[in-house]
Amino acid sequence: MGALLAGLSFAGLVLLLGGTFARRWLTPGTPRLRCLGAGLGLLLLGWCGQVTVTLTTLGFTAPADVLAYLTTTGTGRSMLLGSIGALVLLAAETGGGKWPVSLGAALVTAWGVAGVGHGAGHGSWVQALHAAHTLAMSVWVGGVLAVLRARPVNAALARRFTPVALASVLVLTVTGLLMSGEHLTTPAQWMGSLYGQVLLVKLALVALAVGAAVLVRRAFAARRPQVRLHLAREALLLVAVLGVTAVLTTQPPPQSSHPAHGGSP
Template sequence: IAAAAGWWGATSLVAAWLDLADRAGTSPLALRSADLAVGLTTGLAQLVCFGGAVTVLVWSFRPFAPTVVVAVIAAVGVLAVATTGHAATGTWAPLLVGVHALAAAWWAGTLAALAMTVRGRSGWAAALPEFSRYALVAVCVLAATGTIAAVDRLGVGAQWLGSGYGRVVLAKIVVLMLVLGMAAAHRRRWVPSAARHRTAAEVSLRRAVAETALLALALGLAAGLASTGPG
């Protein structure tokens, strides 16, 4: 959990820095103190996201609150960024994008946590089937909300190929299809095999890392949608 929270915090800081440079119309290496001051007022979403990551990181070393409370704080951090920007404009878009982001964050975060903490065949035999049951729900939510949000934003027509936003959405869809295909194959073969202690721990780790890497790519494309206009 600490490693995942640390990675989340680091990436949120980098994202905030790049977003601030974009707002200031300058290079990330050329930001001035005045730009940073403006960023504190206009980049509230990134600060909330970073705060969520720091909270989880501190809690992983010294649990100071119930797990549910920390989970809610983490969810607020995810939603703060997901429901701002171009991707979340419109009547239903903030709700759809928010639920979509939470499902993706749970899937990627939990799988990454498994890869970093589970050891041995017995560990995977216990953890993987439990994860798989909830992952199926996350996959359905992810696919449904992503599709509805994209169609709501772009409609049906040339916007999908004729705009930068549409092309990023298409790239994200392609990556998600690859992830879903991999996840389906894993559910059919890897999960039953691991549950019966027939898959080596090293193999389970490689598969978890591969799926997490594809999810990270999809999340990166999703982050790009927040700063890409639909026109």
């Protein structure tokens, strides 16, 4: 159940944050606002489910208990902050607000997400790593989905997205290595803990997704008709990465005593 709820929140982030990036800088006006709204709904649904499961397990089910959890715990406050940022982001997109407003709201949302799960309890530096990781993954996946749905799919669109995709991969690599060093301090923990094993699966899928992205760029350069098929393969691999990440959030790191309540993608 925990992995499913985390997966819902990750899907919501991709649709909301990644969709906003695509609308603003990649495929203007696409995806539609209802897609961003669906992203907000999934994010809130995932978080509400996580709060419900946590409090039910502890035996606290009264409305006052929910309010206390959201206002007095680090995870609850991070959820509130992320929800506020997500609401402002959707409002800015709906009202045609300036891009600095959308950017600020996206940063607030990512910071809130970073305080839920493995990013919690490790200080501002680690939370910042999780926030950057969240933004980079959302932009990469959201951009790939936007290009895949574009009509027509052309080389100019691919060229516009390529630098952003490369930057996202770079940020994911750097932040991922730094976060891994925070949670896994010895080589034995990579293979000797379930957290480390799931993380290795995630890294393998990310590597495959990068390889698929290279094939997409080559297909665009050669003007091959199978370019959409290559894009779909990259998108499926990235969705698989999000799924494995959802499972990862349910596994406590070997060096952490903090229970997982969902984390950054």
